[in-house]
Amino acid sequence: MDAVVKKFMPQSAYLEKPVTDRPSEAEVEAAVQTLIRWTGDNPDREGLRDTPSRVVKAYREMFNGYDRNPAEELGRTFEEVAGYDDLVIVKDIQFHSHCEHHMVPIIGKAHVGYLPSGKVVGLSKIARVVDIFAHRLQTQETLTAQIANSIQSVLNPRGVAVMVEAEHMCIAMRGIKKQGSTTLTSAFTGTFRDNPQEQIRFVTMVRGGSAS
Incomplete structure (x- = not known):
């Protein structure tokens, strides 16, 4: 299923730490x-x-993602980039999460790209944002959208592209028991959402090809 982000949810929906009444x-x-x-x-x-x-x-x-705020990870940026404003991609970010329906593992990798607008963020910060949202009870569609929208909200780049590939143990271990099947989701904001050629360029670079 291909999840394309059309609108932004309120910033607090992605950036505030969840509040819960934890038992002892x-x-x-x-x-x-x-x-x-x-x-x-x-x-x-x-x-x-x-x-x-x-x-x-x-x-x-x-589940330490509930105690971490992605805005804090993305808060420090760098403007001395010699005018660089082209695509930045961090790919093959390995992660593990848990399905919110059965509380069994989701194991996969995320590819995250953005088009800077005058500033960039440390590459490790993007990987940490993936981990923050992954270390919560999730659906893959929600995880993909949260990564894209949090980066868009904090960095305000010209666009963000996220692709997530994962295997769900709720499919492999129970129900239809189909091992090895993967789910692919994507989310695009800004220029990526409005320009299909930028989407193609992102996917091509993630896959290791050359965009013409």
Whole structure:
């Protein structure tokens, strides 16, 4: 499915840290024990005794995107670029996320490009923005749009292009159980949205070809 961004949502929808009433670690560990019992196993056996605390620690790391603000990562820019104003692409940004419908992994890579308007941002910052949104419960379509719109909102470039390719474990591990299938989504803002030739140039450069 090809998700093309037509409008921007309010800036706060992408840039503010989500607010949630988090339970205590003890409550989370109790919930994990309940899930272990629900699977049919014994949470008190040796191999599972420390699993609830391990899950808490793992979830804190895998979902740390809720505690990070992409605007803070994109806030520092550089204007001494010798007049450079052509396409900047960071491709093959590996990420892992979790499907918000089944809470199982989404594993893939993102390609992000933008057309600067007088300033550029550090390349690692773009990768960090991908990670911030990936480390939340997601759909791939939403993830793609959030990356594009946050960069557009903060940097205000002439346009942003994002392509995301990912395998969803909710398809591979359950349901139709189709391993190896990938989902491709894209989002374009500004010049990329208005000019199909710029979209083609972005995709061609991502794929390693030469745009004519």
